[in-house]
Amino acid sequence: MKFMHCVSKTILHQQRCKVHMSSLYRPVIVAPPPSPKTASEKTKKGVRKDEQDSLSKSLRLLIDNGVIGPSSCVGAYHLLPFGLxxxxxxxxxxxxxxxxxxxxxxxxxxxxxxxxxxxxxxxxxxxxxxxxxxxxxxxxxxxxxxxxxxxxxxxxxxxxxxxxxxxxxxxxxxxxxxxxxxxxxxxxxxxxxxxxxxxxxxxxxxxxxxxxxxxxxxxxxxxxxxxxxxxxxxxxxxxxxxxxxxxxxxxxxxxxxxxxxxSCNEVFNADLSEDQQEDQLEATGSGSVSQASTTSDPKCINCGSTxxxxxxxxxxxxxxxxxxxxxxxxxxxxxxxxxxxxxxxxxxxxxxxxxxxxxxxxxKSTMDEIRWPLRIAPYLVSIVPPKQGSKEDVLGTPLAVQMYESLKKILPNDVIYDDRTNQTIGKRLKDCKKLGIPYVIVCGQSVQDPLGPLMEVHDVNAGISSLDHSDKIAKQLYDINSSIKRLT
Amino acid sequence: MKFMHCVSKTILHQQRCKVHMSSLYRPVIVAPPPSPKTASEKTKKGVRKDEQDSLSKSLRLLIDNGVIGPSSCVGAYHLLPFGLxxxxxxxxxxxxxxxxxxxxxxxxxxxxxxxxxxxxxxxxxxxxxxxxxxxxxxxxxxxxxxxxxxxxxxxxxxxxxxxxxxxxxxxxxxxxxxxxxxxxxxxxxxxxxxxxxxxxxxxxxxxxxxxxxxxxxxxxxxxxxxxxxxxxxxxxxxxxxxxxxxxxxxxxxxxxxxxxxxSCNEVFNADLSEDQQEDQLEATGSGSVSQASTTSDPKCINCGSTxxxxxxxxxxxxxxxxxxxxxxxxxxxxxxxxxxxxxxxxxxxxxxxxxxxxxxxxxKSTMDEIRWPLRIAPYLVSIVPPKQGSKEDVLGTPLAVQMYESLKKILPNDVIYDDRTNQTIGKRLKDCKKLGIPYVIVCGQSVQDPLGPLMEVHDVNAGISSLDHSDKIAKQLYDINSSIKRLT
CATH class of the missing domain: 3.30.930.10 (Bira Bifunctional Protein; Domain 2)
Incomplete structure (x- = not known):
């Protein structure tokens, strides 16, 4: 126990301000079970209608992935690190x-x-x-x-x-x-x-x-x-x-x-059309409001077309x-x-x-993975270093750290280092995709390529991945970030 | 009236994102009278003790300068643009x-x-x-x-x-x-x-x-x-x-x-010493709490020294x-x-x-002027262009705008342009000092210097001012800002 704490202190002193995935992303900790998904599955038979209604795809994904958490006040949520x-x-x-x-x-x-x-x-x-x-x-x-x-x-x-x-x-x-x-x-x-x-x-x-x-x-x-x-x-x-x-x-x-x-391209809330009909009916005395809204078709508030x-x-x-x-x-x-x-x-x-x-x-999201507008994704890039003790560890980890350091200069506050190195690359890549981090850089087997180390870049939104040298990847992400900023 | 609005729209379209003093700093608008100062003067004769007590130098200065404003809830304040x-x-x-x-x-x-x-x-x-x-x-x-x-x-x-x-x-x-x-x-x-x-x-x-x-x-x-x-x-x-x-x-x-x-250099809240004495008295049964705190000298919680x-x-x-x-x-x-x-x-x-x-x-403040720690001053620099229609206007205003544009590049979010040009330079310089903006650059008479345009730089905290060329001033402020950032 004491050891864990000392490790944390060492990290703190050696790598001030380094943003680690492990210390920011932990749905296991922050998303209290039962997750809404599990809850809805469990209660499908006897659940009250209003409880089922309160779930949505976004709520389920945000809670399951530890982005927000329910609180002691129904209708108010904890914003967890990624959500905030x-x-x-x-x-x-x-x-x-x-x-x-x-x-x-x-x-x-x-x-x-x-x-x-x-x-x-x-x-x-x-x-x-x-x-x-x-x-x-x-x-x-x-x-x-x-x-x-x-x-x-x-x-x-x-x-x-x-x-x-x-x-x-x-x-x-x-x-x-x-x-x-x-x-x-x-x-x-x-x-x-x-x-x-x-x-x-x-x-x-x-x-x-x-x-x-x-x-x-x-x-x-x-x-x-x-x-x-x-x-x-x-x-x-x-x-x-x-x-x-x-x-x-x-x-x-x-x-x-x-x-x-x-007819006239007018766009309006359906409420408005109902209100108008109620007004007309009241003016002509031709019926009660509740009858009206069930009997007649809505009309355009501008030209009267149906x-x-x-x-x-x-x-x-x-x-x-x-x-x-x-x-x-x-x-x-x-x-x-x-x-x-x-x-x-x-x-x-x-x-x-x-x-x-x-x-x-x-x-924007799929049923299983969060997708953010690029501008508001909690981080634009995550870096997944090799699993601790794996074949790629010796060569790949220093490369991953180097990549993090270079990207931090061009993308301050937008890059995160996934140091949960007791887990496999596959598991961590999956987590990054579920969280909707738009670009994931993996330092896997290809860092041992005989023609020089290569990294995988996953463009999560496009669903494609490619292999490239680290300097080219950095340049590519710099360009992406610049184009995002230009549009803002 | 319509004219005023058009002017505002023109400014908007021509100078997007330019931070103007006039549109951020207006104590006349945001500080409701009577100001606490006036209120306290008015009520000196018959004011209740608790009302007088609620005033402090910081509260008076922050309200009088439109940094914060009182609200409909006593003890809660509006944060106005400078305060926020x-x-x-x-x-x-x-x-x-x-x-x-x-x-x-x-x-x-x-x-x-x-x-x-x-x-x-x-x-x-x-x-x-x-x-x-x-x-x-x-x-x-x-x-x-x-x-x-x-x-x-x-x-x-x-x-x-x-x-x-x-x-x-x-x-x-x-x-x-x-x-x-x-x-x-x-x-x-x-x-x-x-x-x-x-x-x-x-x-x-x-x-x-x-x-x-x-x-x-x-x-x-x-x-x-x-x-x-x-x-x-x-x-x-x-x-x-x-x-x-x-x-x-x-x-x-x-x-x-x-x-x-x-004796031992221990530092502690006086409450603690009182608590300790109360505990001792209660333990020995030697008197009531209220007597204790009035009769004996406080003692060090560590070594017992008085x-x-x-x-x-x-x-x-x-x-x-x-x-x-x-x-x-x-x-x-x-x-x-x-x-x-x-x-x-x-x-x-x-x-x-x-x-x-x-x-x-x-x-940090004086009795009449706010002073901020450098790191949290709402703006580090303000630029005061000539009065509209003055002798210096033709030469000085383009120089002031140019200065603003150069400083904005090195001090994003930290420079403000005082465009209340219907007021004299003296009046605006005084306002900037009252607000505690650490550096004020004035484009006054010296822009017409035969040896090339000079600007006044007021170091408000040090209470000194100097004349210099615009490029040297920009360099000086860049260095100041860098040293602030290094220390953060």
């Missing part, structure tokens, strides 16, 4: 897109006073989904699910001059919602990571321009993850406002349905042109050129960061 | 030190089930300071102030093999405590950012080695911030365990007192050698070589990240 790494990469990517849109990053507290939500009328409206805390002085706070009230409270005092507008403030923070039925892991959790941007403009025309601009940024962001996505007219729901667009990743597991009109194609999808972002819905009741005013005080025109733009991560895994 | 930037730098610095100590980063949920805290007996013990939430199914959770219970719950299943130990898992997340009297801003808040590391070893000897090693890492971390700090024996308090050390930043505003023995010197200080980190205090009741067991299951030996190591940031500002 991917989340930090996605966060950085979102940051970059926000900076490009001239947004400034801030961070608002988790708790918001209930009194602010009372002022906008949302306290009652959202009651069942709000998690609430009472402090020792009997004051009530919300674990904020969103921050429209908080940002208005921040920005209102003192009133801005028209010269200081527009303002674009965003944060990437943990949000909370007491979901009736949390499911599919990070896809519908009670704690989730959200990017929320709030914009303030002088007039509606300017606010509309901001709205269009941010929606374009969202389009770029989703495209950079190489996902199949759609932008659709959405319902303004409890957030409210004048206009709303949703961004969806196409997936059969999604809880939303998107309709596309083959030639609609439907797709299931996961909502990952939602933009709202809010107008003065929040700035008016909370007196978030600005001073005009004529020295009058009027409410600012507001927009809000939410992006579910943890949900987008899970949606990416959901749509 | 500094916090992110400090977080990165802590990450680097943890990685050097072979620790792995994870993230646990904010909410922990009360049942886990019941099992360890802490639910009752810590009751007044716990913030609690009940979900829609009447289950109770805590807004975790610390995660000993949660990490044991994570790591216990399935039991680790002795081959998989030691384990070192840390996170940097928001924590919550319902402070009776939150004060001094980030120094004693109800929401705060904490780094908490949990270590698991096979036996006590190994756990002690881990404990010593992490304490050394803390020493290095605090020294890298160039702070006056001390390590002291501390009380194990509600966290408990076998041994505990605190790390303190020396400051008169601190709530702790550290005693140093001039030759002690006392210093006020702010606790910024606390290490605990916990033994099996948590692993036993929560059955966090590992499998020994002999195939027995025994509790792991645990350590925990907290570091108040937001408190350390505020403590740094508290001890």
């Amino acid at each position: 790494k991917a989340m930090e990469k996605l966060t950085k990517l979102v940051d970059n897109h926000m900076i490009m849109a001239n947004c400034q990053k801030i961070q608002m507290p988790v708790l918001t006073s209930s009194s602010l939500w009372k002022a906008t009328g949302r306290l009652e409206k959202c009651k069942p989904e709000l998690m609430r805390v009472v402090d020792r002085h009997s004051k009530e706070f919300l674990l904020s699910p969103t921050h429209e009230e908080a940002i208005c409270d921040l920005i209102k005092n003192p009133p801005l001059s028209h010269k200081q507008l527009p303002q674009r403030l965003y944060q990437i923070t943990e949000k909370f919602r007491d979901e009736a039925r949390p499911r599919f892991g990070l896809l519908r959790g009670r704690q989730f990571l959200m990017k929320d941007l709030y914009t303030f403009d002088t007039d509606l025309e300017a606010a509309k321009q901001t709205y269009d601009e941010i929606n374009q940024v969202y389009s770029k962001l989703l495209s950079s993850l190489d996902l199949q996505w759609m932008q659709a007219h959405g319902s303004t729901g409890t957030i409210g406002g004048l206009n709303s667009h949703e961004f969806h990743v196409m997936s059969e597991i999604g809880e939303d349905s998107i309709l596309q009109c083959s 030639a609609l194609s439907s797709s299931k999808c996961i909502e990952v972002a939602h933009s709202f042109l809010l107008g003065t819905k929040y700035t008016k009741p909370l007196s978030a005013l600005y001073i005009t050129e004529e020295n009058k005080k009027v409410p600012m025109e507001m927009g809000c733009f939410g992006l579910g960061v943890s949900r987008l991560l899970a949606a990416s895994v959901e749509v | 930037k500094a916090m992110e730098k400090l977080t990165k610095l802590v990450d680097n030190h943890m990685i050097m100590a072979n620790c792995q980063k994870i993230q646990m949920p904010v909410l922990t089930s009360s049942s886990l805290w019941k099992a360890t007996g802490r639910l009752e013990k810590c009751k007044p300071e716990l913030m609690r939430v009940v979900d829609r199914h009447s289950k109770e959770f805590l807004l975790s102030p610390t995660h000993e219970e949660a990490i044991c719950d994570l790591i216990k299943n399935p039991p680790l093999s002795h081959k998989q130990l030691p384990q070192r898992l840390y996170q940097i997340t928001e924590k919550f405590r319902d402070e009776a009297r939150p004060r001094f801003g980030l120094l004693r808040g109800r929401q705060f950012l904490m780094k908490d590391l949990y270590t698991f070893d096979t036996d006590l000897e190994a756990a002690k080695q881990t404990y010593d090693e992490i304490n050394q890492v803390y020493s290095k971390l605090l020294s890298s911030l160039d702070l006056q700090w001390m390590q002291a024996h501390g009380s194990t308090g509600t966290i408990g365990g076998l041994n505990s050390h605190e790390f303190h930043v020396m400051s008169e505003i601190g709530e702790d007192s550290i005693l140093q023995c001039s 030759a002690l010197s006392s210093s006020k200080c702010i606790e910024v980190a606390h290490s605990f050698l916990l033994g099996t205090k948590y692993t036993k009741p929560l059955s966090a067991l590992y499998i020994t070589e002999e195939n027995k299951k025994v509790p792991m030996e645990m350590g925990c190591f907290g570091l108040g990240v937001s408190r350390l940031l505020a403590a740094s500002v508290e001890v």
Whole structure:
């Protein structure tokens, strides 16, 4: 026992900052059994419908591979080393897109006073989904699910001059919602990571321009993850406002349905079509709402056509042109050129960061192996040295270490060394593929090639492998990394 | 009004990612009046003692300069762009030190089930300071102030093999405590950012080695911030365990007192000396506790000497050698070589990240100007171009932009361009100094020097300025930045 500890200390002192697979990747440790897969198999006979429903491919893969872990709070997950790494990469990517849109990053507290939500009328409206805390002085706070009230409270005092507008403030923070039925892991959790941007403009025309601009940024962001996505007219729901667009990743597991009109190409959430029909029916008095939605076909919200194609999808972002819905009741005013005080025109733009991560895994993975968008894979490359004591050990291990050192220079934070050398190469290669590390470099038998040492490079996403010299492999990975960065 | 918006859009498209002072630094917008300074002046006559007490130099400076802002929840603060930037730098610095100590980063949920805290007996013990939430199914959770219970719950299943130990898992997340009297801003808040590391070893000897090693890492971390700090024996308090050390930043505003023995050089928290005396008095039955602490001089906990010197200080980190205090009741067991299951030996190591940031500002700042440790200043350099329409404008502005572009290459994320060109150079230089940006480059009159354009470089911490050519200034700043990085 003491020996193990000493080994660890020696490694620490000799190889500071070296990222080892063994110390980062250990699903055996971090994924508590029974795994959801086993659980679902076990309970197929007598399982309750809602328990079966809470599983998804992404949740099963992420837990089985030790990327995330369930916690003592249903609907909230431990981010384990690989999961946190991917989340930090996605966060950085979102940051970059926000900076490009001239947004400034801030961070608002988790708790918001209930009194602010009372002022906008949302306290009652959202009651069942709000998690609430009472402090020792009997004051009530919300674990904020969103921050429209908080940002208005921040920005209102003192009133801005028209010269200081527009303002674009965003944060990437943990949000909370007491979901009736949390499911599919990070896809519908009670704690989730959200990017929320709030914009303030002088007039509606300017606010509309901001709205269009941010929606374009969202389009770029989703495209950079190489996902199949759609932008659709959405319902303004409890957030409210004048206009709303949703961004969806196409997936059969999604809880939303998107309709596309083959007459006018309008794309919209199926909810909207239902709402419209209900409105019409109510106006004409021709029947009750529940009858209506079962009897008539959905119609296009733009041209009224019924030639609609439907797709299931996961909502990952939602933009709202809010107008003065929040700035008016909370007196978030600005001073005009004529020295009058009027409410600012507001927009809000939410992006579910943890949900987008899970949606990416959901749509890209195979049934048995995780696949990540290249940009957010926890590591781009892993290096698998020979098994300890094998024929290749003497020649291959120094080559693997050398490869690690060279790659670390060109891919800082993106290369990991799989030092679980008590396991076979085959077992470790399989693990790397299951984890979805895009490139795996194996130092196996070919390091003994009579014409000079060769290594195997596995392009996991393409499902192909090749043999090459170490300098050529390094050059190849450098080029791949550069092209990824160019696209970001 | 429309014009303003168009200008912003033009800037956006022409200068993507350019970090402008105007779009990041606007205390007028983000610091709500009345500022604490004004508030304290106003209320000097009739103010309650506790309100006056809640102010500190760091809180006043951070709010007045728009670095942080008060929120709807007393004891929780908005991190505004400069504040968040500094916090992110400090977080990165802590990450680097943890990685050097072979620790792995994870993230646990904010909410922990009360049942886990019941099992360890802490639910009752810590009751007044716990913030609690009940979900829609009447289950109770805590807004975790610390995660000993949660990490044991994570790591216990399935039991680790002795081959998989030691384990070192840390996170940097928001924590919550319902402070009776939150004060001094980030120094004693109800929401705060904490780094908490949990270590698991096979036996006590190994756990002690881990404990010593992490304490050394803390020493290095605090020294890298160039702070006056001390390590002291501390009380194990509600966290408990076998041994505990605190790390303190020396400051008169601190709530702790550290005693140093001039006989044996032992350093310890004054609380410990009091506890010891209480224990002795209780054992001998020689008087009540309250009398004891007022009547006798404190004694060294090591040699019993009364030759002690006392210093006020702010606790910024606390290490605990916990033994099996948590692993036993929560059955966090590992499998020994002999195939027995025994509790792991645990350590925990907290570091108040937001408190350390505020403590740094508290001890380094002047009464009127923020001073940061170089490593965590929001930006290392700001560039102040000429006033719009001034004599120097034509010649100086292109030079300022050029300087910004060159510096951005060598100091990515560390240079800001002060484009509030409707204000005088003097006003903007003053702001930069108040914000504590260590180096300010001014393109003023000297750009018209007959022997070639010169710029002013202000070394704000040293309080000196000099004139030089732009290439020499860039070289100088490159060297400064390199030396900072070497020391990290």
